[in-house]
Amino acid sequence: MDGLIFQIVIFLILFSVGWGFGRHIEQKHFKELLEKEHLLADIQVDSRRFATSEHTGHLISSNVVISHDYFKYVLAAIKNILGGRLISYESVVERARREAIVRLKQQARSMGGNQILGLRLSTTEMGMQGGMVEVFAYGTVIIQPK
Secondary structure, eight states: OHHHHHHHHHHHHHHHHHHHHHHHHHHHHHHHHHHHHHHTTTSEEEOOTTOOOSSEEEEEEEEEEEEOOHHHHHHHHHHHHHOSOOHHHHHHHHHHHHHHHHHHHHHHHHTTOOEEEEEEEEEEEESGGGOEEEEEEEEEEEEOOO
16 A cells, blocks of 8 residues: 555656646747747748749748647546547647747748748647647748849
C-alpha cells in the first residue's frame, strides 16, 4: 500500500512539473510570436484565391510541427471521452498556424517582398494518438521593382 501511495505522489509531482514547464514554454512562444508579428506587420497577406498583381511573384512555403505537452494529452483524452471542445489542443493549433505565417513572412522579407498573395494553410495531425500538429503555409510573394 505504501508503494502505491509513493507512486501516486511521484506521478502527481512529475505531472505538475510537466504542466508547469509546458505552460511556461507555451506562454513564452506566444510572446515571441506576438513580437515577430509586430515586426512583420508591414507585409500584407491576401488569402483570396485568384488575387493578381502586375509584379513578379514567387512561390514560398513554410511548415511548422508543434507537439503538445503530456498535461494537454491527458486533458484531451478525458475530454474526448466526455465530448466537447478540445480547448487544450486549440492553443497548439493556433501556435502552429501563427508560427507558419510568421516564417512565411520572414521568407518574403528575405526575398525583398512586401506582399503575399493566395495564402493557403494546411493542417495535419501527426504522431501516435495525435501528439503533434503540422501546419503548412504557402503563397506567392510579390516583389516590386525599386
